Amino acid sequence: MTQHFNDTLDAALERQRQGEPTAVILPDYPDQAEDLARLLPVTAVLADLPPIPQPNPAAFQADRAAFLAEADQLLKTAVSPGPLARLNGWIVAALPWSGHQNTRQKEKHMMSSLILKAAVALAVLFSVAGGTAVTAADSLPNSPVYPVKIAMEDVQLAMVSNPETAVTLHTNLAAERLREMERLALADNVPDDASLSRLQYHLEAALDLAAQLPEQTMAGALLQIQAMIQTRTRTMEQVQAQAPEAPQGALTQARTMLQNAGEVVAAGLQDPQTLRWRHTTNRPDEAPPQPEMTPQPGGVISPTVTISGTQPITTPVRLGPCASGDCGVPQGEGPFGPERNGPQPEEPGSGPGPGEPLATPGTGNGPGPNNPTPGDCQGCGNGSGNQYGPQPDDAGNGSGMPGGSESGIPIGGQNQNGAQYQNPNTNVTTSSLPGGNSNP
Amino acid sequence: MTTDYDALLQQAKRGNRQALAAIYDAFQPPIYRYVYRQVDGEETARDLTADVFHRFLQALHQGTGPDNYLQAWLYRVAHNTIVDHYRRQQHRNHLPLLEQVISADDDPVRQAETSLAVAQVRQSMQQLTPDQQQVIALKFFAGLSNQEIALIVAKPVGAVKALQHRAIAALQRQLAPVQEELIL
Numbered sequence: 001m002t003q004h005f006n007d008t009l010d011a012a013l014e015r016q017r018q019g020e021p022t023a024v025i026l027p028d029y030p031d032q033a034e035d036l037a038r039l040l041p042v043t044a045v046l047a048d049l050p051p052i053p054q055p056n057p058a059a060f061q062a063d064r065a066a067f068l069a070e071a072d073q074l075l076k077t078a079v080s081p082g083p084l085a086r087l088n089g090w091i092v093a094a095l096p097w098s099g100h101q102n103t104r105q106k107e108k109h110m111m112s113s114l115i116l117k118a119a120v121a122l123a124v125l126f127s128v129a130g131g132t133a134v135t136a137a138d139s140l141p142n143s144p145v146y147p148v149k150i151a152m153e154d155v156q157l158a159m160v161s162n163p164e165t166a167v168t169l170h171t172n173l174a175a176e177r178l179r180e181m182e183r184l185a186l187a188d189n190v191p192d193d194a195s196l197s198r199l200q201y202h203l204e205a206a207l208d209l210a211a212q213l214p215e216q217t218m219a220g221a222l223l224q225i226q227a228m229i230q231t232r233t234r235t236m237e238q239v240q241a242q243a244p245e246a247p248q249g250a251l252t253q254a255r256t257m258l259q260n261a262g263e264v265v266a267a268g269l270q271d272p273q274t275l276r277w278r279h280t281t282n283r284p285d286e287a288p289p290q291p292e293m294t295p296q297p298g299g300v301i302s303p304t305v306t307i308s309g310t311q312p313i314t315t316p317v318r319l320g321p322c323a324s325g326d327c328g329v330p331q332g333e334g335p336f337g338p339e340r341n342g343p344q345p346e347e348p349g350s351g352p353g354p355g356e357p358l359a360t361p362g363t364g365n366g367p368g369p370n371n372p373t374p375g376d377c378q379g380c381g382n383g384s385g386n387q388y389g390p391q392p393d394d395a396g397n398g399s400g401m402p403g404g405s406e407s408g409i410p411i412g413g414q415n416q417n418g419a420q421y422q423n424p425n426t427n428v429t430t431s432s433l434p435g436g437n438s439n440p
Numbered sequence: 441m442t443t444d445y446d447a448l449l450q451q452a453k454r455g456n457r458q459a460l461a462a463i464y465d466a467f468q469p470p471i472y473r474y475v476y477r478q479v480d481g482e483e484t485a486r487d488l489t490a491d492v493f494h495r496f497l498q499a500l501h502q503g504t505g506p507d508n509y510l511q512a513w514l515y516r517v518a519h520n521t522i523v524d525h526y527r528r529q530q531h532r533n534h535l536p537l538l539e540q541v542i543s544a545d546d547d548p549v550r551q552a553e554t555s556l557a558v559a560q561v562r563q564s565m566q567q568l569t570p571d572q573q574q575v576i577a578l579k580f581f582a583g584l585s586n587q588e589i590a591l592i593v594a595k596p597v598g599a600v601k602a603l604q605h606r607a608i609a610a611l612q613r614q615l616a617p618v619q620e621e622l623i624l
Contacts, residue, residue, distance in 0.1 A: 005605065006601040006604070009604070009605050009608070038612055039612050041612075043580070046580040047580060052472075052473045059486060063468070063486060067460075067497070068460065071460045074497055
């Protein structure tokens with residue numbers, strides 16, 4: 001009944017709006033005439049209101065111009081939700097209780113998919129990265145994740161600025177190399193030459209850095225190195241007694257390195273000045289004659305009487321800061337200034353050398369322990385091959401790890417004279433080095 | 441007509457300036473009248489109408505504007521704008537003034553009658569619910585059809601008719617004494 005009257009009233013109102021008088025309308029609805037007669041006069045009052053005047057044309061045009069000006073301004077940017085609005089929409093749409101009805105399903109699905117993918121990717125990334133780091137820290141040279149371990153060590157070295165801390169770090173890393181060799185040997189694996197090279201590098205760097213320390217701290221640094229050498233020597237003796245035949249040669253070579261380093265340390269403790277003299281590159285002019293030094297490719301000077309294994313091992317002492325795989329900077333023009341000490345190779349990377357590196361796919365050639373015969377060193381400024389020969393962790397991509405950048409960030413330690421130790425772990429090649437010494 | 445406006449709307453959403461101008465020219469006058477009936481003064485009506493079209497542009501820019509039924513969307517925004525206006529002024533109900541609709545050309549007797557009726561209508565409408573007020577305003581001030589009102593208030597046409605009936609009945613109860621006085 002009520003619904004019916006609603007329709008009747010509406011029909012009567014429409015006729016009233018068309019201009020029909022109430023007296024004409026009512027007879028057509030005899031059953032509802034009484035109610036209509038009560039209501040239609042009310043709506044007649046509403047319909048009889050005078051028309052509303054439009055604002056004057058000037059005001060209209062002014063409002064219109066303002067509207068279009070605002071439109072022009074907004075149209076300068078894309079007509080789409082702003083980042084916050086879109087984000088808010090996504091968030092609202094993602095909330096199951098939001099009841100948001102206006103968000104397109106397509107966008108909702110897309111955002112859900114993106115969030116899910118991003119979350120999964122991050123989870124995988126962090127778990128893999130974290131897991132890899134943890135795993136790598138305990139890895140051995142024959143492990144696929146060993147390069148990660150070496151890279152992490154290089155980062156540590158690159159971040160050390162205090163010489164005493166650097167001595168400690170190199171000492172600890174030398175001990176770690178020895179532990180790796182011991183574990184490999186006990187598992188009947190032969191430690192590779194790269195491991196020996198790294199051991200040599202850390203021992204020599206620790207000694208050189210210790211030699212640069214002030215007298216009051218040098219002794220402590222040397223005692224630290226000595227303690228490590230004694231501990232590892234005893235352990236190495238036990239391991240050699242248990243290890244099979246195959247790795248005995250490498251272990252013996254490592255022990256010899258330790259023994260020679262121990263002798264250098266003992267001598268340094270007795271005569272610090274001699275140690276400093278032997279390990280200082282910017283000696284004064286009145287300094288006594290130097291031991292015979294063999295110029296090496298790329299400005300590497302190798303004291304022939306230093307730590308050695310079964311045969312003298314030339315210890316590289318980088319005189320320049322070039323730590324990158326691209327050492328094409330002319331000598332004397334590097335960031336550390338023009339001063340250089342010691343022999344200078346005439347041509348970048350033209351030193352004696354190397355033999356074919358076993359590391360692949362680097363392009364640099366360098367003297368490898370297994371291939372000491374001098375050979376060509378072509379294009380020594382690039383690639384991953386270095387004078388230490390094969391590096392199992394070298395990717396040969398020419399970029400290397402810390403210090404492998406073109407900026408010449410130092411690799412490993414740098415002594416007070418600007419001397420820099422070449423890290424066999426990196427892609428540094430035996431190329432010419434820019435200036436040697438920043439120390440006036 | 442709806443199709444035409446829908447096409448305009450789609451062009452406007454793509455940033456077509458001419459489409460935006462056409463929409464403004466088509467809808468500014470009725471929106472202005474709709475607002476004018478319910479607020480106190482021409483300037484206020486202009487300001488609120490401008491606010492309606494500002495909201496329209498912002499909605500297009502943010503991608504939250506209408507996909508169709510542009511007219512319904514604009515009236516709904518206009519209604520909300522008026523409500524906000526009175527809320528800011530802490531008015532319990534809007535539609536405070538209808539006096540301004542009295543034409544200056546009417547004769548004094550007619551002016552007095554209309555003024556009295558309008559004043560009573562205003563008081564009576566303040567007794568309506570917001571939905572009833574909106575339906576009456578859209579029906580008698582904006583001149584929209586039941587179908588158009590249904591789109592704006594988001595209710596079925598039957599519900600609009602029911603609201604209309606109850607609103608007019610309420611107004612009649614309020615206005616009956618005045619009508620009797622006018623008759624006497």
